[in-house]
Amino acid sequence: MAKRITINPITRLEGHGKIEIFLDDKGDVENAYFQVPELRGFEQFCVDRPADEMPRITTRICGVCPMAHHMAATKTLDDLFHVEPTPTARKIRELLYSIFMVEDHTLHFVYLGGPDFVVGPDAPATERNILGVIGKVGLEAAGKVIDTRKRLRAIITNIGGKIIHPVFGLPGGVSKGITEEEREEIVKVAKDTVEFAQFLLKLFDDVVLKNKTYVDLIVGDIYKHNTYYMGMVDENNHVNFYDGELRVVSPGGKEIAKFKAQDYLEHIAEHVEPWSYIKFPYLKAIGWKGFVDGEESGVYRVAPLARLNASDGMATPLAQSEYERMFDTLGGKPVHNTLAFHWARLVEALYAAERMLELAADPELTGTNIRNIPTATPDEGIGVVEAPRGTLFHHYQTDKDGILTGVNLIVATVNNSAAMCMSIKKAASGLIKGGNVSEGLLNMVEMAFRAYDPCLACATHSLPGEMPLEVNLYDSNKNLIRTIKRD
């Protein structure tokens, strides 16, 4: 009788998920499924709502990356109402978006994906979290993370209204401008943030790249898939999060498509399976061939590593040199190793920090012309941004009054859904042999999806000034297993 292993719920990600692993009589993996047990149905229940409310409704798709939905919705409204944002508004939007990207990437590396590397993939479950990370990297490093995150989130709160579910985006502009005093403060924070992103890359070098076991995991076959990659690029084919065209490269690294958001229907289709509420997007030109990789399969990947694979470089100097270093170290483009998403994420965090500084230094940022009022009749709009977890499509149709008649959304993580299923199966097959299953090995199966959909943190510990601190960790029997202390 074949045996079944269920991991439920999967943890340290944003949202709900379940893994079912089936073993054969020898105890080897026969198959493994990554299931998403949830649907909320935004595509239908947004219908009949006024389109202008979408930046405030779709933020509730994700409270971890609400800015991505807010911005995709806002850009879709520009297209729908046929209005361009003013130059100042555009810069304010991209500035806030850059701040969000660096903050969100940091959150993932330190709190969600981080524990697997920093504390160890098979460390006890009770330690494999942010508290374990603090124990390992020390309070000073952890304090830096908390402090940076807090300062970045404060800027978004001030200009965007709310950090969780911002409200400032409107067709043709933004609801609130930036004063000169605020701009000067943002420049200061941006300078520190560039240094901070470099510090994270150094931490990655020290903790991960200098550890042979981890490097073997990254470059090994268990976490590897030869797929297509998609990401947004600017006119120089450099990574861009806010605007540009979508570029798709083959598993061999060749550009096979480059298109505007408005043409996405020609390139992307979605497949449905009866055992998951998540849909499975694929490249229309190649077709759906099932959960397999290679040139023949339309499965593509998005998010940090995919963006770097799909681009020719980074638009800022420090990030560009880190981009080159990553590809040199891992054997050239494209890199197919799923765990390299973590490294790519930090290269992107550095780009976002540098871009934040560029925009903050721009005098036009404090202009007072922050909105163009739309005058054309609304009909149809499509907007795309690169969310931390990948390309995010919003597509609305309305009647002449701007009341929604059709909504289609391809949310960032959904693009990776087929690849995540494949990665779970491959990791499980490579790790579980002869019925030998440990909790640590199962966590290593979970690491296969965490590389894509990092997500929200946990008990963040801000470590202010001289405040003494003692954190005690207990196991389920109330036994003290660890004390983290700071005098």
Place this chain on the structure above:
Amino acid sequence: MAKAKVAFYWCASCGGCEEAVIDLNEDILKVVDAVDIVFWPVALDFKYKDIEAMKDGEIAVSFINGAIRNSEQEEIVKLLRKKSGLVVAFGSCSHLGGIPGLANFHDREAILTRSYETAPTVVNPDRILPQLSTKMPEGELTLPEFSETVKALDQVIDVDYYLPGCAPPADLIMGAVTAILEGNLPEKGSVLAPEKSLCGDCPRGEKKPEKLVMKDVKRVHEIIPDPEKCFLEEGLICLGPATRSGCDSRCIKANMPCRGCFGPTKEVRDQGAKMASAIASILGLEGEEEFSEEKAAEIVNKIADPAGTFYRFSLPSSLLRTRKRE
């Protein structure tokens, strides 16, 4: 003495409530120091079986966010109810149904059909829908059932307290946690936030005219509002009159009107009805000769999607929802 055990769980939600906990920043140290977190899927690697293994009532308090959208969420919140002394509905979705609750304007089938059959990117010639049970070569795969309607938490289990907001602000979260730890709680069923309406707190309140008149209705993309004037006076729908305060007027400070995420105040049963009555009383119809009935109707008709706006966060717990479904 053993520390109080605390669980955090999410149902149909966006993760914003989890971020709100992290945004406690240094205060979360006090929380972690005072309690033992036994379940928090987003952050800690405990599984459902760990909760099942606990004794009834062993968890001091469970904070549950998100609306109830499917059978798995119903099962887990019932499990947590059994294992917990107190249950706190955390955030708008759990408190009132929240934005996922807007799905109650649509049939279950319409939602599934749109997602899996008629969305323009979907290629599904065999009209496959997610199934409760699928026989695969290796064995059966199961999924939770997508329910007929979205429910607020207290429509499924008994709830002791409510923390409002989308997401709840840090000071209210800390206030609630402190009150629980000190055993200093108000009567059961209380919403742990101020009692007055948002208008009483509004930073634009000082410039509000003595007799507020709304002469026209505009949408947010149509005008650039004066950053100091009352939104209603400017013709923009703002849910301030029908909404509980305690959010620090976060949206209003960004020059955007309130959408009501804190829900109604204590005296008000139905937030949408309250808002409709507030609008009716300021439309300036009484004694204003220039407003004919036709003119009044014309203005009222300019309110785009009144139900979806007045009940943006509260449809599942409103009277409207009850009437529609029974």
